[in-house]
Amino acid sequence: MGKVKLRWLLVIIFILFTVFVWAKQEAQDSDHDVFARRRQQLMEKMDGGIAIFRSTEDTSDFYYLTGLDEPNAAILLIPGEEEKYIMFIQPTNPMRELWTGEHPGLEEAERVFGADKAYPVNEFDKVLSRYLRGKSRIYLSFNDKELYDKIIPMVRSPYGSEPKQIIDPRLYIHEMRLVKDEKEIELMRKAADITSDALIEVMKAVKPGMNEYEIQAIIEYFFRKNGAQGPGFPSIIGSGPNATVLHYDANNRQSQDRELVLMDVGAEYGHYKSDITRTIPVNGRFTRRQREIYEVVLQAQKEAIKIAAPGVGIYEINTRGVEVIKEGLLKLGLITDKDSQWQHRPWLMYNISHWVGLDVHDVGGRGPDDGKGRRxxxxxxxxxxxxxxxxxxxxxxxxxxVGRSGAEKEELEDFISKVRPAVEKYANIGVRIEDDILITATGYEVISSRAPKEIDAIEKLMRGKSYLKKVK
Ligand SMILES: [Mn+2]
Structure with missing residues (x-):
């Protein structure tokens, strides 16, 4: 190769390298822009003063505002000041990193995480009392009791500048967290996809005799294989009678032929959770009775989802689901009166919706108690x-x-004797079907729709091949 060619080759390599470094920097910058925007948004809602957050408490709120995933860190937000974003972090320590791996330190706090000033976290108390001086409003989470106890003596005399108000900033942050931005939605889609794919794989692999923890292991293997951090909450795998236990997580029973197995699981991806439940027959075929219960739940779930749209209340989703459940229960003989306020409650005892996001039961609250709830x-x-x-x-x-619902003793006894035959017939059947729904400008999107839930689709998938079936 001639000298000229070599020179050109080097120039090209140099250009490619520069572009690569620049693109990587861009990507990192835009990632951190999101967090800066959120802090800015919060500071605009604050009425001056100072906000204090620690990563040890309200961990998800802390991450939401900082993008920093460190167990022992804190930040201050001081709108209107020159230095309005102060970070406290463990300084880097080569000896400790020998054991724990690399961590961001003071330098990264400013360069990567955008802090105007960074301090070692062990100087938190000393430095904090300085920033508190003269502040008339302090924003701190009432959930962080330790911080609260620390702050009160600091802001009392002798400084003579006791704050006029202490305000819980979660009010604002949770309102912000309730509406996901594009980046968050992308992560949630990915979490839902990974969970759905794991459920598809496990449907192919499940067979009678498989232990609940084995089913759990298969699902969590596919979570990690496909890039998730792991499960976002303890997996619930309930076979047979365990499917009727809402938060069963012992996961150590051997499944039997002709039983159902309920799998309530969710991968975590980029800190965002998914939460999906599928209930399947271990031998690949629903029995007639299992099918009857399953169809009621599926119908209720689909009808409830169908009404989701901007402006609809979160309680209305529940009301619609319960309505369909009641119709089904009446047909199956599990209730005697469709208009009863309490008869369905023994068989479905909770509200069928919750928010999902950084937390699996995400923040935001259910809204006004006006029958519709949060729009x-x-x-x-x-x-x-x-x-x-x-x-x-x-x-x-x-x-x-049902004692608190005001049903009379005779009414109860009458109900019990009338539904007993149906209860014996369907005993030990537990079915839950759960999807994650995103509200769009015009309606909704089921972001977990990739995981099959129709009876035919499940049975067809379970007839499919899985290399895991060969493992003894
Ligand atoms: Mn859930």
Missing amino acids: LEPGMVFTVEPGLYIRKETLENLPGM
């Missing part, structure tokens, strides 16, 4: 997860369960 807006993400849980013992416990 949906584009960018909100929530679950729709009706279920039916038929336990024989429930009839025995019924007086306690």
